[in-house]
Amino acid sequence: MSEAPTALPQRPSTAVPEISQVLELLEIAWERGRGTLSTAPLSAAQTRVLYIIEREPGINLGTLGSHLSAAAPSVTRLCDRLQAAGFLRRTPRPQDRREIQLELTDAGAAHLRDIRNRRGQALHQAMDRMTPDAQNALAIGLSALCDAVTEPSQPPGHQQTV
Template sequence: MIGLDGLAPGTIPAEVMHAADHLTRVWDQARQDATPSVSDPQLHCLWAIERNAGLTLNELADLLAVRPSSATRFCDRLQATGLLERESHAVDRRKTVLSLTHHGRQLLHQIAHRRRRDLAMLVARMSTTGRTALLHGLSDLQAALQVTPVSDMPEGPYRGSVE
C-alpha cells in the first residue's frame, strides 16, 4: 500500500484522475462493443429514460442539460434503431412519454453486464488490502460528493485541474 507521508498535495487527485481515466476507457469500450453501438450521449439518454418511468421529452432535456431539440434528435435516432418508443401522455395528449423497448432494455443490460464483468476482473487482480482500501476510499469519496455538489465547487486552480 502506498504511504501518504511526504506526498505532494496534488498526488492523490492526480492518481484518482489517472484511475478514472482508465476506468472511463473500460466503460467506453463496453458501450462501443454493444450491438447496436450507441454514442455516449445516446447512452445517457437511455439510462435517463430507464431510471425515470414516464419521462417526457422536455424532462429528458432538463435531466441531460441539453436543448429540447437535441433531446428530440437523440430520441429520433434511438427510435429508428428500435431502442425506444414514444407514446402520447395518458392525460395530456400534447406531451410525449418516452419508454425503452425490450431491445433498449437488453442493450442497457448488456452494457451493464460487461462493465460489471470487466470491473470484477480488475478488482480480482488487486490484493485484499487494496480492495478493502478501495471500498473505504470510495465510500469516503461518495460521502464527500453527496455534501459537495459540483456546482458548489470553487472556481480556480482546484476545479478542473490538478497542480
C-alpha cells in the first residue's frame, strides 16, 4: 500500500507578493515594448531553443527534447524552422556520424545578442531610477533567487552535502 505524498511545509515569505508583482510588471513591459523587446522574427519557443543550444553547443535532438519536455517530432519541427531561418546548423557528431549535433550559426548568436541588448537597455532605463543601494539589493536578491530556482528541490532545512 502506498502512502499519499505529503506536501512540504510552507514557510511564509514576505517577498513572494513583491516577486509576483515584478513578474507581472515584466509581462506588461514585454507586452508594451513588443516591438523593441520581442523575440521576432522567432517565437518564444524557438528563442528558448536558441538559448539552450547556446548554453550547450553540440547538444543532440534527444537531449534538447528533454530540456524542452517535448516530443521528438515537435523538437524536429522547431529545429527545421530555425535551420530554414538561418539560425541553427545541424552537423554529424565527429565521434558518431549517425548522431546529429546542433549549433548556433553566426546569425543565431547575433539574434540572441540583439535580444539581450534591447532588453538590457530597457532594464537599464528602469534601474537608473533606483538608488544604488536598491540596485545592489536587487542584484543580490535576484542572484539568490536564480540559485534557488536552478538547484534541485530539497525539503526546507535540508543541508546538501558536497
